[in-house]
Amino acid sequence: MTSDQPDRRDVPPRMVHDPLTGRPVFVAPQRGGKPDDRALRPPVGGADDPLGWCPFCAGNESATPPDHARVPVDASLPWRARIVPNAFPIVVEPGGRAHAAAGIHDVVIESPRHDRSILDVAPEAWRDVWMVCQARLAAISAREGIAWATVFKNSGPGAGASLEHVHSQIVGLDIVPPAIRAELEAVRQDHALFARLIASARAGGRVIAERGGLVALVPPAPRQPYETWIVAETAGPHFHGAASEAVHAVADLTRDLAGRLDRVSPGCHYNWWLHQAPFRLADDDAAARGWHWHVEVLPRLSEFAGFEIGTGCHITTISAEESAHRLRAVAS
Ligand SMILES: [Zn+2]
Ligand SMILES: [Zn+2]
DSSP states (O other): OOTTSOOOTTSOOEEEEOTTTOOEEEEOGGGGGOOOHHHHSOSSSSTTOGGGTOTTSTTOGGGSOOOSEEESSOTTSOOSEEEEEOSSOSSBOTTSSTTOOBEEEEEEEOOSSOOSSGGGSOHHHHHHHHHHHHHHHHHHHTSTTOOEEEEEEEESGGGTOSOOSSEEEEEEESSOOHHHHHHHHHHHHOTTHHHHHHHHHHHTTOEEEEETTEEEEOOSSOSSTTOEEEEESSOBSOGGGSOHHHHHHHHHHHHHHHHHHHHHSTTOOEEEEEEOOOSSOOTTOHHHHHOBOEEEEEEOSSOOOHHHHHHSOOOOSSOHHHHHHHHHHSOO
């Protein structure tokens, strides 16, 4: 493809790099046609019944591509969660079209009902969601040409969600993104980085909850009030290798934190994402030994604006200590 070709919706997404910083940018013109709830909802009549327009509600399975995975596996039973290919992907399957950005882009539909918050999903069903995500990430980790993958959530329009029906996304890439390369390098420089992160949170009263070998803590330099990380207590590079006890604990803790956030800042929009190591780390790579997979939960209480985008620095109006104090004070 040449740069003077006009953007067309039928051309596959591609990746370009900023020459000054090396920052990757995915050029995905077809995402411009991505519907949001406003576009899907009928202007008059029937808007109150999401079954009439929401592609994620049970009964509307034909509105999405066929699923990669579902809970329960038995297709004769009603599903409680489904993972389907994203109809507007930022990457296309490896080995597909030439010059395309290669990877996997899925949507995780987290409830058969039109629930708008994960707090509306029953705790047991919410554990199933994380279990099916782990299974899908394990399958992706074995794929040729995929270097790294994550699951992430945009909850609320202020966090980038265009559809209100509870869902998250899985992305697998053929590159290791800059945020992960930076964390890897920090662990290579200091093998005890994660152990100290946990120890200092315990000593400083910044632990919000602990469960199943995971610690939910406010990091020392949160980008927003109430930013919280769920960190595996012992070293382990990959979420897909974690015991089911830990996966259940991630489910319980994300639910716990979403509830606390809603109490300290009702209706707060937020993102979370899984940070794990690249799939194929050399055995002698020190980062592999010292890395702890973790989930970062970032409330979106203020916009990222010129200072944040232009400098890479952040401003928070509530300190880590005060954030932790307030989060600990609200019952989960
Ligand atoms: Zn729905
Ligand atoms: Zn991280």
